[in-house]
Amino acid sequence: MSTADQYVIDLAAPRREAQFPHGILVKFSEDAEFLFPAELPADALDPILSEDLDLVGLLGDLVQAQGRSAVDEIIELLFRRPRLPKLFLNVVKETYKVLLGEQQFADFIAVRPSVPDYVRLTIGLVRVYGVDLGKLFGSADSSETDGETSKPTSADTTSSTPEESGSAPETAASSESAD
Structure with missing residues (x-):
């Protein structure tokens, strides 16, 4: 038995086949480029999910602000x-x-990225990584409902629905053409 046959789940295989196996190269300027990891490390989300930031609470406050404009609610939250x-x-x-790691991050800060740089880069990385923050913070019970389940409006069926897939419904004699 080879060592490959011993693994039930081989997480190395999908990583080797990633779209950017050596990392995501980002050109910041003519003189500066940075290499981000090919896959988003889980610990990269730790700062975003910190209790200090309370992003989940912030999003909850935004959701509860029904009927108000998002701008008004954001200003009030600030x-x-x-x-x-x-x-x-x-x-x-x-x-x-x-x-980026310590050294690349120091180089990144040295080029003095602007707020729009952070925004554009973050949006680009989110697309490449395929991260949907809405799903990360989505409620586990969001699909549940307290309402009644729907009931059919009629128990009767119509003859216009064909019995077999692909067959045409019968047509009335008046619509047949004379030869």
Whole structure:
């Protein structure tokens, strides 16, 4: 028996077949490029999921703000959580440090990325990594309902629905053409 036959699940195989097996090369400027890991390491989400940031609570507050504009609610949340903008920026930087490693992160900070740079880069990485933060923070019981299940409006069936797949329904004699 070969060693490959011993594994029930081989996580190395999908990683070798990743679209970017050597990493995701990002050109920041003519003089600066950075190599992000080919797959998103789980610990890169730790800063985003920190209790200090309380992103889940923040999203919960936004969801509960029904009927108000998103801008109004965000402004109110910022007043209730004045540390949030600085904390969020620190969390983003911590996440990039996990992704890039100490040396590349120091080089990245040295090129002085702007807020729009962070936004564009994060959006691009989210697309490449295929991460949907909405699914990460989705409620486990979001598909449950307290309402009654629907009932058919009629127990009768119609003759216009064909019995076999692909067969045509019968047509009335008046619509047949004369030869």
